Amino acid sequence: MTFTQITQAPPRINRSELAVPGSSMKFVEKAAQRGADVIFLDLEDSVAPDDKPRARKNVIKALNAFNWGQSAMSVRINGLDTHYMYRDVVDVIEQGGDRLDLIMIPKVGTAADVYAVDMLVTQVEDAIGRKKRIGFELIIESAMGMANIDAIAAASPRIESLHFGVADYAASTMARTTAIGGPNPDYLVLTDPDKSGDREEHWGDMWHYAVARMVVAARANGLRPIDGPFGNIGDADGFRAQARRAAVLGCEGKWAIHPGQIALATEVFDPPKAEIARAKKILKAMKQAQAQGLGAVSLDGRMIDAASVRQAEVLVAKAKLIAGATSSKKKSTKPKAKKAKAKSKKR
Ligand code: GLV
Ligand code: MG
Numbered sequence: 554m555t556f557t558q559i560t561q562a563p564p565r566i567n568r569s570e571l572a573v574p575g576s577s578m579k580f581v582e583k584a585a586q587r588g589a590d591v592i593f594l595d596l597e598d599s600v601a602p603d604d605k606p607r608a609r610k611n612v613i614k615a616l617n618a619f620n621w622g623q624s625a626m627s628v629r630i631n632g633l634d635t636h637y638m639y640r641d642v643v644d645v646i647e648q649g650g651d652r653l654d655l656i657m658i659p660k661v662g663t664a665a666d667v668y669a670v671d672m673l674v675t676q677v678e679d680a681i682g683r684k685k686r687i688g689f690e691l692i693i694e695s696a697m698g699m700a701n702i703d704a705i706a707a708a709s710p711r712i713e714s715l716h717f718g719v720a721d722y723a724a725s726t727m728a729r730t731t732a733i734g735g736p737n738p739d740y741l742v743l744t745d746p747d748k749s750g751d752r753e754e755h756w757g758d759m760w761h762y763a764v765a766r767m768v769v770a771a772r773a774n775g776l777r778p779i780d781g782p783f784g785n786i787g788d789a790d791g792f793r794a795q796a797r798r799a800a801v802l803g804c805e806g807k808w809a810i811h812p813g814q815i816a817l818a819t820e821v822f823d824p825p826k827a828e829i830a831r832a833k834k835i836l837k838a839m840k841q842a843q844a845q846g847l848g849a850v851s852l853d854g855r856m857i858d859a860a861s862v863r864q865a866e867v868l869v870a871k872a873k874l875i876a877g878a879t880s881s882k883k884k885s886t887k888p889k890a891k892k893a894k895a896k897s898k899k900r
Pocket of ligand 2: 598659694718720721
């Protein structure tokens with residue numbers, strides 16, 4: 554093990570991350586009742602330029618007025634190349650109240666982008682005497698962002714998670730697709746002909762490199778890697794498949810760009826019961842092995858050792874975090890959207 558310690562971001566359940574356009578108060582109000590782990594109120598790409606000031610006002614009002622239950626609250630600000638961005642940060646933090654947990658920064662290209670937002674956020678927090686520190690969610694969605702991802706991931710102690718923005722990433726890398734994520738029939742290998750001359754098409758995952766690269770940068774810096782949007786909102790099986798392959802690579806959650814995708818993301822990113830049971834079995838078996846002075850033993854026909862213990866501990870810790878949140882969710886009253894000013898709750 555390296556002598557360098559990784560500081561982990563504050564633990565937060567992030568199985569589902571619901572995207573809500575800040576321009577639609579109707580959608581924003583409904584979002585409060587959906588029970589997503591994280592909700593980001595969007596001021597960026599889902600809001601037309603002329604609508605930005607109104608959307609900003611909506612978001613501020615909604616953060617103060619609605620009961621967001623157990624959801625962590627985030628606001629996606631506009632990019633650093635726009636003149637909307639500074640006012641997004643200043644107005645939302647100054648007027649958004651205590652309920653805001655996170656700021657999502659889109660199209661991060663360099664570590665200096667994060668530094669610039671950190672500077673602004675710090676000034677506003679200090680000026681208003683805000684006690685709860687705002688965390689950052691960064692979207693990696695450009696060739697430049699991907700090229701600089703290691704420096705970006707280490708750019709501020711505020712960063713909690715990296716998100717793969719597949720649509721903008723496709724645009725930036727000039728990938729030949731107009732879909733938002735998902736598989737691509739042109740990304741395949743053709744097998745050599747078999748004895749009967751038949752050939753098979755094997756589809757690959759054109760986003761594999763990007764997601765795997767993001768997972769490495771995130772984990773090396775103690776951050777949560779989160780998979781971004783899946784555009785085909787009517788395709789539940791397609792969503793599940795995309796989410797599962799992201800989970801297998803190490804992602805902790807996925808965006809829901811439609812409320813119907815929240816339950817799918819929760820289902821996939823909840824560690825399966827059988828895996829948790831197996832993890833607990835591994836921990837028990839290794840404890841017994843260590844008591845006997847053994848470093849590796851066989852469990853159900855497979856070798857396990859100290860690395861298996863570390864894998865199992867990750868899984869059991871995640872299951873505990875989720876179980877704790879679920880039981881406190883059950884105890885708390887059902888999230889209800891209210892028009893009247895509600896007390897903002899601290900997490
Ligand atoms: C998200 O912002 C994306 O571009 O996919
Ligand atoms: Mg984007």
